Amino acid sequence: MRLQPPDTALILADVRRALAEDLGSGDATAELLPADAVASAYVISREAAVLCGQAWFEACFHELAADIAITWYAADGDWLQPNQRFVEMRGNARALVSAERCALNFVQTLSGTATVTAAHAAALAGTRTRVLDTRKTLPGLRLAQKYAVRCGGGSNHRIGLYDAILIKENHIAAAGSLAAAVAAARARHPELLLEVEVENFEELHQALAAGVDRVMLDEFSDTDLARAVAEVAGRAEIEVSGGVDLSRLRSIAASGVDFISVGALTKHVRAVDLSMRVTLGG
Numbered sequence: 001m002r003l004q005p006p007d008t009a010l011i012l013a014d015v016r017r018a019l020a021e022d023l024g025s026g027d028a029t030a031e032l033l034p035a036d037a038v039a040s041a042y043v044i045s046r047e048a049a050v051l052c053g054q055a056w057f058e059a060c061f062h063e064l065a066a067d068i069a070i071t072w073y074a075a076d077g078d079w080l081q082p083n084q085r086f087v088e089m090r091g092n093a094r095a096l097v098s099a100e101r102c103a104l105n106f107v108q109t110l111s112g113t114a115t116v117t118a119a120h121a122a123a124l125a126g127t128r129t130r131v132l133d134t135r136k137t138l139p140g141l142r143l144a145q146k147y148a149v150r151c152g153g154g155s156n157h158r159i160g161l162y163d164a165i166l167i168k169e170n171h172i173a174a175a176g177s178l179a180a181a182v183a184a185a186r187a188r189h190p191e192l193l194l195e196v197e198v199e200n201f202e203e204l205h206q207a208l209a210a211g212v213d214r215v216m217l218d219e220f221s222d223t224d225l226a227r228a229v230a231e232v233a234g235r236a237e238i239e240v241s242g243g244v245d246l247s248r249l250r251s252i253a254a255s256g257v258d259f260i261s262v263g264a265l266t267k268h269v270r271a272v273d274l275s276m277r278v279t280l281g282g
Helices: 008-023 054-064 093-123 142-151 169-175 178-188 201-210 222-232 246-253
Strands: 038-045 069-072 084-092 130-132 165-167 194-198 214-218 237-241 259-261 274-280
Touching (some): 008 054, 038 093, 084 093, 093 130, 093 142, 093 246, 201 214, 201 222, 214 222, 246 259
Parallel strands (some): 130 259, 165 194, 194 214
Antiparallel strands (some): 038 084, 069 084
16 A cells, blocks of 8 residues: 655645755855756665655655656665665756755655664564654654654654643643543543543543543553553553663563554654765766
């Protein structure tokens, strides 16, 4: 199934912001090339990675020269192997070299997020537990990174503060009690998923009594997770957060929870190593 990237307008906004930041008043180095020169180019991966970011990549080049021809040999969500040539371009030489850095930045960053997510999804293979992202995203690139998580086989938590309710300790303190916070949330937004973060069993019992849709178990040990799953007994979805790393995923999933949220998918970004080669007149 082909993965659906964010709306085209959002992608163009991302790309135009990046190009404006990089090009400013113009590419002084690209001006050394003849204005009408044509070139060919390709990009290879220097390491194994999950590809992500095709739409951003294409938009970078087409913003500078709409007639640049781009041919892909892999799709978003596919694994790339070291030294694999996965895309080729041909068109105006100045446009190719001017768009190169921004285009690679998008694909390197988004592929990095997709690749890390794929490792987490693989660790959960064969279990009922799904890995979720968080709102700990790069400023301005949230929907892009959320898309990258899907490319890597993960699932999205709420996109922002508007499409689900997550009640934490500060909200509870302001409302006066967990029950009061839940009641107020239900009254204002009955259509939204309502989740409460709990740090102990007393709070878990309060959340269940209040009828929440999902509980987020924060910093629970593996033993306490198993107990919590038994006590919830299907009355709410269960998400685990805090103290989570790749090595612990299987033991968490063994407890039978529904979701594990991992901020590192989008927060701890390491760009994939890619390289672009340009041949003038090629």
